[in-house]
Amino acid sequence: MVAAKSAKSNIEPNSPTVTASQVPAKFPAWIRSKELSEANDEIASHLPDLSSADSDTLRALTKAWLKRELGFISNAEFSASGIGNQIFGDTLGLAGRQSELGIAAIRKSGIDLPIHFSRLCEAPLLKPEQEVILFRRMNFLFHQASVHRSLLNPNRPSRIRLELIEQLVALAEWHRDRIVEANLRLVFSIVKKFVNLNNTFDDLLSDGIVGLMRAVEKFDYDRGFRFSTYATQVVRRNSYRTVVTNQEDRQKTIGGLQDMEIEVAEEERSSAxxxxxxxxxxxxxxxxxxxxxxxxxxxxxxxxxxxxxxxxxxxxxxxxxxxxxxxxxxxxxxxxxxxxxxxxxxxxxxxxx
Missing domain, CATH: 1.10.10.10 (Winged helix-like DNA-binding domain superfamily/Winged helix DNA-binding domain)
Structure with missing residues (x-):
């Protein structure tokens, strides 16, 4: 499996933007479901307006999508008839962000951190059923984007299909971000154990978040395990590797300087x-x-x-x-x-x- 790349187009979003109620009728009906209304509203301002794009622009965008990597965990059910309505028929019911959760995470860290770090930990933990729904929807959306991307033809670019792919990938990343947000406190609790004079908390946190995002991309929800179990191992291994690499780099730098041999001519020794x-x-x-x-x-x-x-x-x-x-x-x-x-x-x- 390859790592998923960002779905943001090279084309800057133009006004007017598309809201959830304005999702094109040619798109699958499940995209306009009530369960996706919040996500559609949030991504609307980030989607490019291709309504007035010329053929050269559409052709360039088509080629860009054909080169872009989409990483996801496939599932046999994704090809079943009517699966979209089924996947988005269940209620997700995510709770809103809570500032007290972020403040509590900062206090528990035992490290003197800027208060803005608390904003990263305001999302409540996911219930097991919410976790499965989010992973299932994210991978299904990436799968659908991959299917439609395979139908792109640079010689006959389709504006509707390009708009659909943009929508699908943006929706998939919206679900991915909800998973990442809900697990940031886990990253805090892991990386703080590796902090020392040579490895600062913010650097380890940055690496830890990257590791968490990779874990989201590679996690197979259909195996029945909780994501936190898998993510803990990935983030911990990533933090350990960072600390070891930093230590090796310092040793190589110091050792390289100590091992340098300088040739000095005999007649210059007195002035050296x-x-x-x-x-x-x-x-x-x-x-x-x-x-x-x-x-x-x-x-x-x-x-x-x-x-x-x-x-x-x-x-x-x-x-x-x-x-x-x-x-x-x-x-x-x-x-x-x-x-x-x-x-x-x-x-x-x-x-x-």
Missing amino acids: ISEKRWHELRARLAVMLSDLDRREKFIIRARFALGSHRRVHTLQSLADRLGISKERVRQLERRAMEKMQQMAGDPQFAELS
Whole structure:
């Protein structure tokens, strides 16, 4: 199974937007069901308006969808007649967000965290039956999007089919987000155990949320297990791997500096810096690298193919890996470079030239 990619189109949404009551009549009837009214209303402003799109735009969008990966857990029942009405016939009944749940999660963490973190934990836990309904609907919607995508033809682009695919994927991601929100407190409880001087809570939380989203994509609800059991193992393993990787990176950096051999001609030994001073400078170089936070070090090494990276990574690939925007990666890269430039200008590094 491949990881699901974001369903946001490269085409920016235009007004007017489509509300739940305006879902095209050519779409399957179950898309307009009462159970999907809230989701349809929330995604309406994010859907592109293709009503006035020309053939070139539709053709480009068709090619983009044919290249896009859709990851989901298939089920034999998804191909049954009338299954859409059945899947969206049950009542989900999600409870609203509760600010007191977020505040309680912050207090239980035992870590001094900004209050805005509490907003991540305001969604109530899911009941077992709600969990099954959400996973079933999410995978069914991705399955339907995949079926209609397979019918796309770049030479004869269909506006209605493209609009339907956009709607289906956006609805699937809406259900995915409800699962993620309801399990963020689980991520909090796991990653706080790995926090130390070299691994901050916000970095571990960022990695933990990425791990949680991957767990949602790979979880098979039809096996009868609770998602929290599976997600706990995934997030815990992801956090442990992050801590180990950070430790290995620090050891490689320090070890690499200590193992450097500098050839100095005999006639220059009298004017060269002392061995003690050289060791001090090597230590300062290690400090300069270690002063970057985990994400900054990762981005610098990935962008310049340093350390374990065998190729230069793009800003978008790093954004997908870190679970942040492409622009945020650019900002972190710029900040890291500025830090290193400032540290390199320290008078204590003068002898390096």
